[in-house]
Amino acid sequence: MRRLLVNIPAVLTAVVVTVSLQAGGSFCFGQMYKNLHAKLEKKVFKDSEGGTLPYRLWKPADYDPAKKYPLILFLHGAGERGEDNEAQLKNDEFLTLVLDPEHPAILIAPQCPSKLWWSAIRRPWDQPESGTPEPTPPMKLVMGLLDEVRKELSVDPDRCYVTGLSMGGFGTFDLLLRRPNDFAAAVPICGGGNVERAAEIAHIPMWIFHGGADPVVPVKLSRDMVEALKKAGGEVRYTEYPGVGHNSWSKAYQEPELRKWLFEQVRKKKEG
Numbered sequence: 001m002r003r004l005l006v007n008i009p010a011v012l013t014a015v016v017v018t019v020s021l022q023a024g025g026s027f028c029f030g031q032m033y034k035n036l037h038a039k040l041e042k043k044v045f046k047d048s049e050g051g052t053l054p055y056r057l058w059k060p061a062d063y064d065p066a067k068k069y070p071l072i073l074f075l076h077g078a079g080e081r082g083e084d085n086e087a088q089l090k091n092d093e094f095l096t097l098v099l100d101p102e103h104p105a106i107l108i109a110p111q112c113p114s115k116l117w118w119s120a121i122r123r124p125w126d127q128p129e130s131g132t133p134e135p136t137p138p139m140k141l142v143m144g145l146l147d148e149v150r151k152e153l154s155v156d157p158d159r160c161y162v163t164g165l166s167m168g169g170f171g172t173f174d175l176l177l178r179r180p181n182d183f184a185a186a187v188p189i190c191g192g193g194n195v196e197r198a199a200e201i202a203h204i205p206m207w208i209f210h211g212g213a214d215p216v217v218p219v220k221l222s223r224d225m226v227e228a229l230k231k232a233g234g235e236v237r238y239t240e241y242p243g244v245g246h247n248s249w250s251k252a253y254q255e256p257e258l259r260k261w262l263f264e265q266v267r268k269k270k271e272g
Contacts, residue, residue, distance in 0.1 A: 033095045042085050045145040053141035054085035054111045060104035068156035070105040072097055075168030081112045093253035103263045108149055112138045118171025158267040163187035165249040176201040185265035189249045190214055192221025195228040202234030203270045209252035211244030
């Protein structure tokens with residue numbers, strides 16, 4: 001695992017910082033809902049081995065334990081790593097998904113520790129990850145967090161969704177491979193996955209997004225995953241924004257049909 005993580009593109013973080021500075025803070029542009037941040041509870045998940053993972057929790061205003069609610073897991077990008085339990089809200093457009101009173105939902109947004117990754121990203125970009133490595137420590141904690149939240153809160157097991165941007169887009173595909181029967185749908189944004197294993201997750205409806213001019217994560221990675229999923233018979237939608245750079249999530253989470261599409265999806269377990 002350590003070998004897979006060596007030389008993971010420092011450019012992933014470095015370019016984000018550069019683009020942010022050049023664009024006058026474009027990667028902070030996502031502070032659409034800063035007034036709502038205080039409504040996301042600060043919590044820390046602890047596993048049996050002593051590992052910890054800070055996360056934010058959103059519950060509907062009229063949360064009723066007698067009802068069952070959809071659950072959304074949001075995985076942030078590399079630039080939001082840390083231990084402050086704040087930075088993962090920097091690009092907060094994803095909160096749009098829980099602001100429809102007709103579709104109340106629970107949302108969890110964990111924070112990946114500094115210098116670690118949701119998944120084992122490897123370069124060159126056109127070289128797929130081989131084999132089935134163990135999950136990274138943060139991903140292992142994410143899976144534990146999911147299990148705990150679904151046990152302690154009133155979650156509809158057939159309406160659990162995962163979305164992520166950049167590093168979180170890679171993490172989304174990684175988590176689907178590790179938990180192929182847990183999710184009703186996924187929304188990976190400017191990420192990439194293992195095309196050789198696409199058939200293993202083709203039963204999960206996905207809406208994939210990418211900027212056509214992304215200078216950080218090549219758009220080819222999303223295009224290749226879409227093609228591989230479709231070849232495997234997958235139900236996949238793809239939106240590519242011409243001329244848009246890395247922060248395609250700013251447009252993706254504001255897509256008028258996204259929220260409706262997401263909550264229409266119900267879990268389909270993989271056959272066999």
